[in-house]
Amino acid sequence: MLYTVVYTSIADRAPDAKLDIALSNFVTTHSTLTAAIGSFAATYLFLYAFLHLTQDAKEPPLAATAVPFLSPLVGLVKWSMGFYTHMRDKYKNLPIYTLRLPGIRLYIVNSTHLIPVVQRQWRILLFPPVSARASEVAMGGSKEALDIIREDMVTDTGFMHAFIKATHPALSSGSALDELNGDAMKVLTASLDKVVDQGSKKASMFDWIRHELLMATTDSVYGPHNPLRDLGNEEAWHRYHPTIMFLMLNVLPLWAFRSAIKARDQLAKAFRDYHVNRHYAQGSVYIQRWTEHFVSRGIPADDIGRCHNGGMFALVANTIPTAFWMVYRVFSDPSVTDDCRKEVLKAVTVKEENGVQVFIVRARTIKESCPTLVSTFQEVFRVHGMANSVRIANEDHLLDGKYLIKKGGIIMMPARVQHHSKDVWGEDVEVFNARRFIRKPGEPRPNPVAFRGFGGGTTLCPGRHFATTEILLFTAMLLLRFDILPAAGGEWVMPTTEKSSQAEAMEQPDYDIDIELRPRPGADRKWRVSFEGTGEAALVAEDL
Numbered sequence: 256m257l258y259t260v261v262y263t264s265i266a267d268r269a270p271d272a273k274l275d276i277a278l279s280n281f282v283t284t285h286s287t288l289t290a291a292i293g294s295f296a297a298t299y300l301f302l303y304a305f306l307h308l309t310q311d312a313k314e315p316p317l318a319a320t321a322v323p324f325l326s327p328l329v330g331l332v333k334w335s336m337g338f339y340t341h342m343r344d345k346y347k348n349l350p351i352y353t354l355r356l357p358g359i360r361l362y363i364v365n366s367t368h369l370i371p372v373v374q375r376q377w378r379i380l381l382f383p384p385v386s387a388r389a390s391e392v393a394m395g396g397s398k399e400a401l402d403i404i405r406e407d408m409v410t411d412t413g414f415m416h417a418f419i420k421a422t423h424p425a426l427s428s429g430s431a432l433d434e435l436n437g438d439a440m441k442v443l444t445a446s447l448d449k450v451v452d453q454g455s456k457k458a459s460m461f462d463w464i465r466h467e468l469l470m471a472t473t474d475s476v477y478g479p480h481n482p483l484r485d486l487g488n489e490e491a492w493h494r495y496h497p498t499i500m501f502l503m504l505n506v507l508p509l510w511a512f513r514s515a516i517k518a519r520d521q522l523a524k525a526f527r528d529y530h531v532n533r534h535y536a537q538g539s540v541y542i543q544r545w546t547e548h549f550v551s552r553g554i555p556a557d558d559i560g561r562c563h564n565g566g567m568f569a570l571v572a573n574t575i576p577t578a579f580w581m582v583y584r585v586f587s588d589p590s591v592t593d594d595c596r597k598e599v600l601k602a603v604t605v606k607e608e609n610g611v612q613v614f615i616v617r618a619r620t621i622k623e624s625c626p627t628l629v630s631t632f633q634e635v636f637r638v639h640g641m642a643n644s645v646r647i648a649n650e651d652h653l654l655d656g657k658y659l660i661k662k663g664g665i666i667m668m669p670a671r672v673q674h675h676s677k678d679v680w681g682e683d684v685e686v687f688n689a690r691r692f693i694r695k696p697g698e699p700r701p702n703p704v705a706f707r708g709f710g711g712g713t714t715l716c717p718g719r720h721f722a723t724t725e726i727l728l729f730t731a732m733l734l735l736r737f738d739i740l741p742a743a744g745g746e747w748v749m750p751t752t753e754k755s756s757q758a759e760a761m762e763q764p765d766y767d768i769d770i771e772l773r774p775r776p777g778a779d780r781k782w783r784v785s786f787e788g789t790g791e792a793a794l795v796a797e798d799l
């Protein structure tokens with residue numbers, strides 16, 4: 256339409272006038288274009304100069320600078336969780352490099368050697384600001400609570416460091432941990448008994464495992480008044496939890512998350528009631544120590560309710576997808592199923608109790624004497640683990656005497672870079688090998704620093720023993736009592752994981768898969784777990 260008007264108005268004039276007008280239009284259009292190109296070039300040059308002038312020569316080398324400050328964002332969107340392995344390969348294994356985003360310096364660590372160096376500097380390269388940020392934007396903590404949490408993020412007596420110290424014993428080897436795992440297994444065993452009574456069960460695998468693990472874990476931690484037993488609260492958790500990463504990034508307005516925030520506030524209120532009614536007194540030792548710490552530091556009751564949402568995230572967000580991949584990997588390969596089943600059968604003893612035969616599964620044997628089962632679990636972490644350990648520099652710091660880390664800079668140690676390193680794991684690094692972690696005598700073990708399923712250093716996950724035992728025992732019980740098959744006689748097809756939330760340390764399936772649980776002979780017997788004799792599966796460098 257606009258073209259027609261211009262064309263007819265030119266056609267009506269004399270030839271010279273037409274030429275003048277056409278020339279004038281050409282010049283106007285092109286001078287606009289030239290001006291646009293000029294200002295684009297000037298902006299680009301300014302940003303390029305600004306980027307390089309504000310980058311100290313001692314900082315780790317700059318990467319992804321094609322469009323200053325934007326290329327890293329484009330890469331993150333394009334490659335998602337594969338971005339850091341892509342960058343490592345593209346820049347030929349730089350030990351550490353800098354990514355500049357608007358107002359943010361990211362230092363990405365590739366080198367296995369530099370990881371312990373970063374972790375040792377825990378008073379300068381801090382983790383607590385990350386937790387404080389989660390308390391602020393993802394949990395909606397009040398200023399009063401945030402001031403307490405942020406007051407001292409450096410010393411042993413600061414809120415976060417003292418919190419880990421206060422709760423650690425309840426999650427480490429000993430009776431409190433055995434009780435936690437024992438209670439979780441009671442809930443899981445009762446639920447499996449129901450499946451046996453029904454004859455069989457068809458289920459969407461992720462949904463089913465998510466519900467089972469959520470109930471078992473929260474019942475064992477929160478006790479008989481577990482707020483998650485309320486179906487409305489379970490549903491609220493599923494609405495709130497996937498948005499945590501977006502809330503933390505704080506790039507979209509809060510109204511975009513109205514439903515999730517309503518769900519978060521509903522949960523916070525349920526946990527507040529749990530707290531003010533002192534229901535934690537009937538919960539686990541862990542939740543009692545957790546509560547004592549928050550109360551002793553003067554955190555208001557409303558905020559304690561809100562912080563429970565964060566506690567829930569730590570408790571279940573990674574345990575659930577890990578259990579999903581474990582069951583998938585054990586049951587989708589018949590040779591792995593057979594080997595694991597033979598191993599776990601050795602952990603079973605039969606005892607007569609009041610005239611009834613009880614089949615007792617010894618937890619210690621599962622953790623210490625089932626090499627294929629434990630190796631599959633480790634390989635699940637290697638292949639599906641995506642933890643991004645993050646630290647924030649509290650002051651300028653010369654890392655390893657060589658690399659300047661600027662105050663406020665964010666250091667990241669992506670697990671996937673380590674887990675997908677040919678140098679560490681060999682040429683078959685991209686293959687899931689359930690037996691990869693079984694060591695033959697005399698064979699050297701891969702560098703344990705390159706296994707980062709539970710992070711490392713002072714922030715190594717304190718819940719690792721709880722989660723490991725729960726998932727290994729759950730899988731062992733399934734092996735002993737059920738066959739698990741893809742529904743309708745189909746094949747196992749592994750779901751993709753591209754949409755995984757990067758707030759979590761484990762990939763999540765993009766879609767669910769249908770399965771059938773069929774009880775095996777003996778499934779209807781009485782089953783129980785015994786924690787007689789302590790013992791832990793040593794999976795990470797710090798536990799070896």
Ligand code: HEM
Pocket residue numbers: 382386415419426569570571573574577642643644645707708709710711712713714715716717718719721722723760761
């Ligand atoms: C399979 C399940 C789990 C996985 C994969 C996992 C993974 C992780 C990772 C990667 C970190 C960060 C470490 C770092 O940055 O160096 C972490 C920290 C943490 N995890 Fe876990 N975790 C799991 C289960 C649990 C459970 C069950 C609990 C609670 C009982 C828990 C409580 C925590 C806490 C409190 C921290 C923060 C540590 C600190 O501030 O020093 N996690 N976890």
